[in-house]
Amino acid sequence: xxxxxxxxxxxxxxxxxxxxxxxxxxxxxxxxxxxxxxxxxxxxxxxxxxxxxxxxxxxxxxxxxxxxxxxxxxxxxxxxxxxxxxxxxxxxxxxxxxxxx
Numbered sequence: 001x002x003x004x005x006x007x008x009x010x011x012x013x014x015x016x017x018x019x020x021x022x023x024x025x026x027x028x029x030x031x032x033x034x035x036x037x038x039x040x041x042x043x044x045x046x047x048x049x050x051x052x053x054x055x056x057x058x059x060x061x062x063x064x065x066x067x068x069x070x071x072x073x074x075x076x077x078x079x080x081x082x083x084x085x086x087x088x089x090x091x092x093x094x095x096x097x098x099x100x101x
Contacts, residue, residue: 001079002045002046003044003045003046003048003074003079003080003081004045004078004079004080004081005041005044005045005080005081005082005083006080006081006082006083007041007083008082008083008084008085010084010085011070011071011083011084011085011086014085014086014087015033015034015037015086018030018033018068018086018088019031019033019034032065033066033068036063036064036065036066037063037066037068037070037086039063039064040061040062040063040064040070041061041070041081041083044061044070044072044081045081048074048081049074054093055093055094057073057074058071058072058073058084058093059071059072059073059074060072060093062089067088067089067090068086068087068088068089069086069087069088069089069093070083070085070086071083071084071085071086071087071093072084
């Protein structure tokens with residue numbers, strides 16, 4: 001049984017902002033970025049424990065092709081995955097962990 005995914009507003013902004021930036025680099029690349037993120041999230045729905053806990057209860061999923069991390073937490077009791085943010089792998093994830101509070 002799949003988990004329900006809840007994407008925070010700040011994570012949605014992250015995805016849109018990064019997709020726009022990729023489109024300035026090459027037409028259509030933003031769409032590929034968005035698809036890559038969505039595909040990774042889709043896989044998480046059925047395999048949420050694929051990625052280990054990295055900070056407190058936060059896990060980092062790694063999408064294909066793009067150097068980004070999807071920060072999420074898992075609630076086994078409610079069977080939900082909460083997407084907290086989508087950040088470049090060179091960024092410090094600790095600054096995004098405030099979102100998880």
